[in-house]
Amino acid sequence: MALGRKIEELKKKREIILLGGGEEAIEKQVAMGKLTARARIKALVDKNSFTEYDLFVEHDARDFDMDKKTLHGDGVIIGAGTIFGAPISIFAQDFTVAGGSLGAMHARKITKIMDHALKMKMPLIGINDSGGARIQEGVNSLAGYGEIFWRNTLNSGVIPQISVILGPCAGGAVYSPALTDFVFVVEKISKMFITGPEVIKTVLGEEISMEDLGGARVHSEISGNAHFYSESEAECFEQIKKLISFIPWNNLQKAKKFPPKDPKPEYNIEKIVPDDPRQPYDIRDVIRAVADDSDFLEVQKKWAENIVVGFGRMAGETVGFVGNQPLVLAGVLDVDSSDKAARFVRYCDAFNIPIITFVDLPGYLPGADQEHAGVIRHGAKVLYAYSEATVPKLTVILRKAYGGGYIAMASRHLRADYVFAWPGAEIAVMGPEGAANIIFRKEIATADDPEKMRRQKVKEYKQKFANPYVAAARGYIDSVIEPAETRKLLLHGIDVSGNKSIYLPNKKHGIPPF
Amino acid sequence: MEKKKESRQSTGDKKPRFKSLIIDGSKYRTYYNRKFENRKEYKIRDPYKIVSYIPGTVLKVIAKEGQEVHKGDTALILDAMKMKNRIVFERGAIVKAIHVAEGEKVPKDYLMIELSPVPGQNQ
Numbered sequence: 001m002a003l004g005r006k007i008e009e010l011k012k013k014r015e016i017i018l019l020g021g022g023e024e025a026i027e028k029q030v031a032m033g034k035l036t037a038r039a040r041i042k043a044l045v046d047k048n049s050f051t052e053y054d055l056f057v058e059h060d061a062r063d064f065d066m067d068k069k070t071l072h073g074d075g076v077i078i079g080a081g082t083i084f085g086a087p088i089s090i091f092a093q094d095f096t097v098a099g100g101s102l103g104a105m106h107a108r109k110i111t112k113i114m115d116h117a118l119k120m121k122m123p124l125i126g127i128n129d130s131g132g133a134r135i136q137e138g139v140n141s142l143a144g145y146g147e148i149f150w151r152n153t154l155n156s157g158v159i160p161q162i163s164v165i166l167g168p169c170a171g172g173a174v175y176s177p178a179l180t181d182f183v184f185v186v187e188k189i190s191k192m193f194i195t196g197p198e199v200i201k202t203v204l205g206e207e208i209s210m211e212d213l214g215g216a217r218v219h220s221e222i223s224g225n226a227h228f229y230s231e232s233e234a235e236c237f238e239q240i241k242k243l244i245s246f247i248p249w250n251n252l253q254k255a256k257k258f259p260p261k262d263p264k265p266e267y268n269i270e271k272i273v274p275d276d277p278r279q280p281y282d283i284r285d286v287i288r289a290v291a292d293d294s295d296f297l298e299v300q301k302k303w304a305e306n307i308v309v310g311f312g313r314m315a316g317e318t319v320g321f322v323g324n325q326p327l328v329l330a331g332v333l334d335v336d337s338s339d340k341a342a343r344f345v346r347y348c349d350a351f352n353i354p355i356i357t358f359v360d361l362p363g364y365l366p367g368a369d370q371e372h373a374g375v376i377r378h379g380a381k382v383l384y385a386y387s388e389a390t391v392p393k394l395t396v397i398l399r400k401a402y403g404g405g406y407i408a409m410a411s412r413h414l415r416a417d418y419v420f421a422w423p424g425a426e427i428a429v430m431g432p433e434g435a436a437n438i439i440f441r442k443e444i445a446t447a448d449d450p451e452k453m454r455r456q457k458v459k460e461y462k463q464k465f466a467n468p469y470v471a472a473a474r475g476y477i478d479s480v481i482e483p484a485e486t487r488k489l490l491l492h493g494i495d496v497s498g499n500k501s502i503y504l505p506n507k508k509h510g511i512p513p514f
Numbered sequence: 515m516e517k518k519k520e521s522r523q524s525t526g527d528k529k530p531r532f533k534s535l536i537i538d539g540s541k542y543r544t545y546y547n548r549k550f551e552n553r554k555e556y557k558i559r560d561p562y563k564i565v566s567y568i569p570g571t572v573l574k575v576i577a578k579e580g581q582e583v584h585k586g587d588t589a590l591i592l593d594a595m596k597m598k599n600r601i602v603f604e605r606g607a608i609v610k611a612i613h614v615a616e617g618e619k620v621p622k623d624y625l626m627i628e629l630s631p632v633p634g635q636n637q
Contacts, residue, residue, distance in 0.1 A: 203595060204569045205619055221548065278542045280532065305547055329550055330535050330542035336549065362537040368556035402538070434538030 017055055017072045021096030029096050034167060034189055035233055037077050037092040040127055044237045045081035052079040059105045064136040071098050074106040078113040083244045089117035092127035095167050099131035107144020114151040121250035123160040128177060129167030145172050152179035157350040159250050162240060165190035166233060181347060185216035185226040186236045192219055224303040224336060242297055246311040246318045247351055254352050255318035264294040269483050275424060277399040283308050283323040286358055290487040299344060304336035309344040314494050320348035323358035333405055334365035335378040342381035349389035354494055357410035359397040362431060364404060380513040386414045392497035394490055397421040402430050412476045418493040419477040421468035432462045561605060564627040570594025572614045581609045582632060589627055606632055
């Protein structure tokens with residue numbers, strides 16, 4: 001009887017807390033076009049799989065009349081559930097409770113689930129929807145952020161960390177997502193910036209809207225801070241689930257294997273790439289032509305589009321694809337594309353995902369803006385990431401591979417395990433036009449018809465050097481293959497590298513150029 | 515300006531148009547991306563023009579038109595980012611024109627002071 005009453009009491013308590021900031025605040029949240037934190041978790045995880053922890057946590061702030069305020073769950077929900085059966089730790093900030101502001105206990109709940117995720121070796125998903133630091137709690141709030149950042153770094157490369165920006169995420173708060181592996185943003189809902197429009201107006205006199213400063217499009221197209229963009233929260237959750245299906249639960253495992261599937265017949269690898277290396281095509285079609293079921297999950301789709309990165313499967317096993325994109329800026333490496341590729345390669349390496357690289361690039365983007373923006377140090381990231389990676393590395397040179405770009409794009413010299421080249425591949429220090437202009441400068445200048453001589457010399461150079469056989473003769477590439485053989489040989493490469501192991505000198509960590 | 519806005523769409527949702535990009539003498543048919551379209555052309559800095567490196571408010575103008583100034587002299591005080599920044603002359607010169615007044619808000623890269631060489635001095 002007594003216990004029965006206590007159970008009733010518990011139920012009542014739960015009911016109140018589960019309402020978060022109350023019905024009025026929930027209505028406001030919905031009016032902003034947003035789901036509530038609990039609805040988001042429900043939409044994300046397998047049905048009935050979520051268990052919440054720390055429901056009864058309360059803040060202990062005393063200043064500024066905070067002792068008179070009750071903040072249910074202290075503005076954040078933590079717990080664990082499953083996605084496609086994979087265990088997942090989650091925290092979701094509840095904007096209906098004090099604007100999702102981060103106080104000491106709010107932060108302690110987040111760090112608790114982060115520690116839990118690390119201990120149990122499962123992915124962590126953080127849903128961010130917060131006005132920022134809870135000013136009333138002063139330095140305790142800052143301490144909370146610091147504790148989160150420290151754990152983001154500790155967890156990095158051990159468990160996958162995913163950040164979902166479903167509301168404001170401003171000031172210092174942005175650094176937790178920035179330290180995680182993948183950032184998801186949603187049109188009109190996500191807002192991320194270090195200093196907001198008001199501060200910018202006061203200090204600099206510049207007027208800019210929140211959307212133009214740090215909206216979803218800005219971060220997926222201009223800043224590169226976001227990896228996945230969607231039009232709605234529902235679409236965003238589908239993207240997260242898809243990503244989860246491709247990655248392992250932690251760095252000691254491999255991603256879950258799927259039943260192998262052939263690529264779709266509409267992607268005919270023999271008909272995608274034009275012979276002339278100066279003509280464009282979409283490298284994603286090549287990726288789809290070799291990937292299982294032509295399924296490709298592209299990462300950072302609209303930022304630095306001159307390189308394409310993302311996940312697919314080969315015979316059921318997750319692989320990371322990297323490919324120069326001749327469709328945009330002829331597929332050159334530049335500051336942003338180097339950054340994008342290097343980071344993706346490091347992700348794959350940390351989580352035991354083999355890397356398949358498709359090479360077709362004229363080199364680096366020329367320009368004072370590029371040099372001044374540090375294309376040297378950014379370009380070096382690609383070399384570093386590929387050299388450092390110990391997962392199976394398979395490379396296919398489709399057409400051009402010139403100069404430093406050839407070396408950087410997972411060449412044999414950076415310890416690619418297999419390098420294949422198509423018969424039309426041009427592996428050379430530079431393109432035939434540039435090379436002929438330098439080597440035969442005198443002959444061209446003194447000829448009766450310099451233009452004719454130039455064309456002749458370009459042709460000569462092309463025949464002698466702009467082919468895969470010079471590199472094949474040195475063993476720099478393993479095999480010159482027919483385009484139609486590409487998938488077969490990549491599958492072979494994946495099959496035989498299952499037990500790849502490499503002995504490296506003992507070190508604390510390297511010093512990559514970032 | 516309008517034209518630039520249109521070209522921003524080049525890799526966006528609208529149908530982009532192929533352009534050419536020349537690298538090492540080879541001409542490639544390709545799309546440009548937004549960053550490339552909006553890149554700033556490099557301009558050699560004119561040492562006889564003092565431009566604001568940051569937006570701010572001119573707090574005090576110390577130099578006077580027609581005055582001969584020396585390297586290290588203060589030209590003006592620019593209040594920006596809650597700091598009173600002393601803008602100094604990087605070389606000896608004659609102040610040809612001052613384009614800002616005390617209390618004036620200036621944007622970034624705004625021409626504040628023009629100089630001319632000191633007659634008879636090799637620069």
